[in-house]
Amino acid sequence: MVKVNAGALESFDPSFSVFSLPYVFSDEEHFERVMDSETVQSMYGNLSDIGLRGITYFDAGARSFYTSNHAIEKPEDLAGLKIRVMTNKTSIDTMKLLGAAPTPLPASEVYTGLQQGVIDGAESSSIALVDANHGEVAKYFSYDEHTRIPDFLIMSDQTWNNLSEEEQAIITEEAQDSTHEHNERWKDMIADGVVKAEEEMGVTFNEVDQEPFRELVEPLLEESRENPQVKEILDAFSILE
Template identity: 35%
Template sequence: MTTLKTYTAAAGILAGTVLSASACEVTLRSSDTHPDGYPTVAAVQYMGEELAKATDNKLCIEVFHSAQLGEEKDTIEQTQFGVIDLNRVSLGPFNNIIEETKIPSLPYIFRSVEHMHKVMDGPIGEEILAAFEAHDLVGLAFYDGGSRSFYNSQKPITSMGDLSGLKFRVMQSDLFVDMVDALGANATPMPYGEVYSSIQTGVIDGAENNWPSFESSGHYEVAGYYTLDQHLIVPEVLVMSKASYDKLSAEEQQAVREAARASVPVMRDLWAEREKASEAKVREAGVEIITDIDKTPFIEAMVPVYEKYVTTDKLKDLVTRIQATE
């Protein structure tokens, strides 16, 4: 029995057939906190199609979306132990585990999304992916996470002064806590799934994220102000459990890597479409979008954050090479 799955991308329509898990000899379990239909979820499903074709249906992927296998911090540990085979995760939760991931997570490290693509698709990206292996993971590919901006339920934010005293949820990463603190706000690390109710009940005033996450999570329903400060352009990463990877033959390992790489342009096309649709939905809902903002004070406030986290020659070299990438 097969299930037809169609992916509509900016470059056209990519259509394929996803075999049911029972039709495959080995089904790899993949985790994602985002809902079904989200670009990262659809991209890993597409990867599963490519992998099934490349291995004559020996290897399939079943994607458990909507945090069915847990929030990101928990699923990282499960992936390291081999309980979960594949995992799409934001780089933030890796910052305290793999030091190289701190650099693409730095505020304002990338000048644009295009700059981020150039860096992460090249030797620097490969170097960062290779760093995962020492932590029982295999880095396969980088996906887009869009540009992240602040949203809240209290007031428009047009300057750093407006952030003072507000409580913002951040990913469970010391770097992001320090970023928010440096801007004069109060950082509250918490799982993604708790944000909606926490804003609704006043536990926090807001959070920071990209257009699709702001919309798909429903956070725009409880946070009526969205400031496009674009402080972070953090890629997301697709990793595999090294324990699961090592069970595969060399040919199967290569097929996994190639299928993962093939899923990247699919994800990006879907992401571009989703961003447009999410922005339109949020604007239609009446959320106040603040675009008139001077980023210079925000950027200058990050100097102590860079000083704290870019501490070794290796990390300083990564920053220099990223900034030098045209």
């Protein structure tokens, strides 16, 4: 078993690219309805084509920009900025449409990258400010919330099929309980982290008008819909909005 970000799964199963697309989820409640839906359950089973099995998901928060030198209040503020992204095509394309210079880096190198000016900023949930101490070198966090990319618990499909029905049921039930427990704790961690980042690290948080960001990335959503499988998933997500 392994917990893996949906962005990494995209390289193995293109349908999981939907989770890296910008502004697929209107808010946290929409995200939760989708993640508990039959559509996502079907996606777990479809991973068997590549020898995997999805078990459950864990909230990883809405991803927003945090930067070293100035706040991001409008898309124009991203012009030419080197923004660290995960190594997946969807994230890279999103940054390009927003006018930034996408810079793939391992998560372990973000702190030094910000410190040394290799990158001007990154995009993640606010938990990274305190969990990875990025708030020491990035003093501006802007709530554009361009993506909500979950983590997934996956395992070998062969191992899953070797389990009895009773064992599969136990794993499924306990996994769902772990998701509920994790997500409740996650909300508390986010709230506590924001207070710590503000009071102990001097990070400034700012709300932004998300609509100009949404408009710039709309072509990526339209292009993604050209894939019938992705279109079907996105349509199912939209119904739950």
